[in-house]
Amino acid sequence: METRVDEVAEGIYRLNTKVPGFNFNQYLIVDDEPLLFHTGPRGLFDSVRAAIARVIPLARLRWIGFSHVEADECGALNHLLSVAPQASPLCSKVAALVSMTDLADRPPRALADGESLTLGRRSVTWLDAPHVPHGWECGYLFERETRTLLCGDLFTQAGGSDVPLTEGDILGPSEAFRAEMDYFAHGRRQDAILERLASTQPTTLACMHGSAWRGDGGALLRALAAALERDVH
Known part of the structure; x- marks a missing residue:
């Protein structure tokens, strides 16, 4: 396996590895204090490590x-x-409370909801999103300089790994994947959380599986909320 590296926003790199029938992305933000979002599973470590080293x-x-x-x-x-x-x-x-203080080999830096972290000329803000799509500890990072939302599993695409950044439809493919394997918890605050994410007005969505996306991210997040709401009814 080889992990592909593509810049999808200024100073933000998508590291993509294909496996049979699926794909995994990590995102590397290059600044004075570089940040990697997602690590990939252990089996991809050597490939991901080599990809990081090609950038920094x-x-x-x-x-x-x-x-x-x-x-x-x-x-x-x-x-x-x-x-x-x-x-x-x-x-x-x-996540720090229930898992990472035990699982991680170094103490974690735990961010509160709405707390920002300066990386250099950039900053990222943590947004709690419990159970959206799953996990009590779930949340996302918003990078203000490029208006990039590191949005994890919200738009999971089984395909699309060969297209690093698209302006095309990712909601359709992600909804098709969810129809086969509904990974959303459908919690009570789902709509409010998605609206809060939309209110950041992202222009790049850094998806964990498939292509990253560029466009009106707020509108796309609201379209996702509407699709999830239709499931309820």
Whole structure:
């Protein structure tokens, strides 16, 4: 396997690895304190490590973040910590409380809802999103400089890995995937959480599976909310 590297917004790189029938993305934000969002599962570690090293030296990596505790989100976290001596885990306060203070080989930096972290000239803001799509500890990072929402599993596309960044339809493919395997928790606050994410007015959606997307991210997140609401009725 080889992990492909493409810049999808200024200074933000999509690291994509294809496996049979699926694909995994990590996103690397390059700044004074570089941040990797998602680690991939342990089986992809060697390929992902090599991809990071094509962009920055691993010794420069400072933060390793993820949306929620799941193998493809943070399975290779400790592997990366072992080769990135300055790096620390970055997660929600809930993730730190229930999992990461025990699972991670270094203490995590836990971000509160709405808390920002400065990476250099950029900053990222953590947005709690419990159970959207799944996981009590779930949340996302919004990078203000490029208006990029690191949106995890919200628009999971089984295909699309060969197209790093698209302005085409990703809701249709992601809804088709959800029809086969409904991974949303359908919690009570789902609509309010999606509206809050939409209100950040992202112009790039950094999806964990499939193509990253460029356009009116607020409108697309509201369209997702409407599709989920139709399921209820």
